[in-house]
Amino acid sequence: MWHGEYRDPRLVEVYDAEHPWGWEDDFFMRVLADRMTPRVLDLGCGTGRLAIAMAEAGHEVTAVDPARASLDAARRRPGAARVRWIEGSFETLPPRSFDAAFLTGHVTELLVTDEEWSGALHALRDSLTVDGRLILDGRDPAARPWRGWDRAGTERPIVLSDGSSVIAWTESVPAADERTVSVVHHYLFPDGLELTSTAVHRFRDETTLRDSLRAAGFRVDQLYGGWSREPVGLSEDGELIVIAIAEPRILP
Template structure:
């Protein structure tokens, strides 16, 4: 299955158990708090961890997600009633409706094609007021993180809320033109095996700056890690971008 962690209810549960609150979430919340942003878009909100936290912090939050199984999981969580949930992608974004837009959990990398990426950025710009902020993360291709996506280095056990354990590992199938295609394996306690495949796009800092600016933003900062390290410093291997929406016509 493609992107099974978001589409298959059993794998969505594994995803939620594995991806708990972390340093990345702390930084996103801190970056959001640096400027007034009453209305926030969580684009590609997944199972809603960050969207619910932003709503609890007092923001009016809209979570947009194309995968129904992920949205179903988000809607069941405590605090979910504070968030407006919308199934869809860039096509459902209303104009000038938000003061900030966040893409967390490397959502940007799932938008693989260059035209789709630029179109998504332009849709996000239209959804923001002038001066609104765009905040997202993407893995730095210079870090070559996919080299650790092999059955040895990536193998781990995930404990589900009910106590069952899922053994999982990742293997890379193809690396070309800045994209990495991989398959993740899941072995459940009862012996069932599920697999999920995906392709991620690894864009350089230069590519991100160029495309974000072409879509109508001014890039403010690019960090290389969750402690706001410079790009290329530290061990996180991230590109964390903040940008400001230019007035239309500029």
């Protein structure tokens, strides 16, 4: 899919303007501080907001993303020189190189097929030291977040750094089983230019997450439903936030 918010420089700017530092970033920084974690991976780092903050907190951070326009924006941020930036995806991860890996910003939903998802989890397991942590998030499909993904429910102005506003909205088409949702994001610029970005989101429930992590060599340590560490289903955030531990490989 196109994913223009990550690949078109004009939409990367819009994405950055709409996604400043938030409570989810505070959550990830607190999780990072829970244990000694010298070497950190940020997979799907986008424009680098979280990666740079982790590096400024004293961690050795490697940030990986397949979208060059996002990485270009990340490298322009203050503090970017502290981070090692890599254009690529989970296929490029070095083995046994990290004490923690982060997969944030609902990036898990963009790994649509079972093969992509399994491949990413196995690559992340191989990139972590034994007892290293994987921290990831995704929307809880039980909350059916896509129900409000239409123009009436999503249209909003996004103010850019120069003071101009882009009008944005989202339209979605759920699959019959509601595990996958196709979306089109619209962005109307002040000069009348309209750009669109397409994507498919795959929603995995708690059982699917636990089973797939176990199959990839992880043990689920914590699973929350919100950014204040609420139990699943008891938060308006409607999240599934996982902290999993890389277990030792069992040799045949």
